Amino acid sequence: MASSGDEIETLIATMARLPGLGPRSARRIVLHLIRKRAGQMAQLAGLMGHVAENARECLVCGNVTGADICPICEDPARATGEICVVTDVADLWAMERGRAFRGRYHVLGGSLSALDEIGPEDLRIPQLLDRIAEENIAEVILALSATVEGQTTAHYIAEALAPTGVVVTGLAQGVPIGGELDYLDDGTIAAALRARRKL
């Protein structure tokens, strides 16, 4: 299809490669943007160019940000002595939406995987050890996925942190809020039963 000129076709093809989009949704978005080309489209293009130029990893925690240090690491109120270790930035954002954690983060950038040859040096684990030596950290919370790779990574980090004397905790496993037992997998029910609490 070259019914609207090469540039518009290329834009649609590029948009269609974004995660969660396809040719149909990309066409719909591009048509919408072309209708608002003077306003929303020019603004979005400018913003995207800016972020492409300025986005980088926070030198302390690995969060993505437009400055050398991210707003969370910059915020003195968040120097609570707790570090929450997450696999990637999407998980950091998810934790922030929960509004339950008020300390700082450490983004690993992946999970340990013998298969994919991802070792501790690839995962910002040395930087985590440095931070514990330098900052005044009392507790490290491992908010890693409840998958085999996530739990392998959690186990490795817990071992590596043992000599430092810092308290290492993990997220509780159990029934999600609003979760119906009938729809839960067996592993979750078993974990929730093992970790049962007195009411």
Add this chain to the structure above:
Amino acid sequence: MASSGDEIETLIATMARLPGLGPRSARRIVLHLIRKRAGQMAQLAGLMGHVAENARECLVCGNVTGADICPICEDPARATGEICVVTDVADLWAMERGRAFRGRYHVLGGSLSALDEIGPEDLRIPQLLDRIAEENIAEVILALSATVEGQTTAHYIAEALAPTGVVVTGLAQGVPIGGELDYLDDGTIAAALRARRKL
């Protein structure tokens, strides 16, 4: 949430307002783009800026394009004497994907609607009449939606074209290819029965 700086948040919020996207898919796309900020993101920003600046309506048919005249109207092979009238550019693109029509188009830009006060002057209908007077047109195909507004518009255009002597046709109505009778609405079945063909 301002965990990654204002610019990234604004980009996510702007993306989330695009049709078919929401906060979750916008975050996913922005994170993906930030990972590829030097390549795909900078390229997409540049393309989008270019299209925002250059996209306009084809002066002949109303298709969106990066030049004054769209590639279809520029193509001499498509001067077949047939004009296909469509409601909007999305419909033009849909027709092109079908690869069945080899003539030129005329984009109305909407449907007639007494309720929304959209009259013939708002719909590039006068321009259609001009084209029929100027170009050597034998047939006008009304590829309009099978809705009340689409059919009202088709009826109006057919009346307006009657004095010109040009042949006016409409798309056939019937069972879609691959359509199962069991899932079709009653109106479509009735229309397909009325328009039954000898095999």
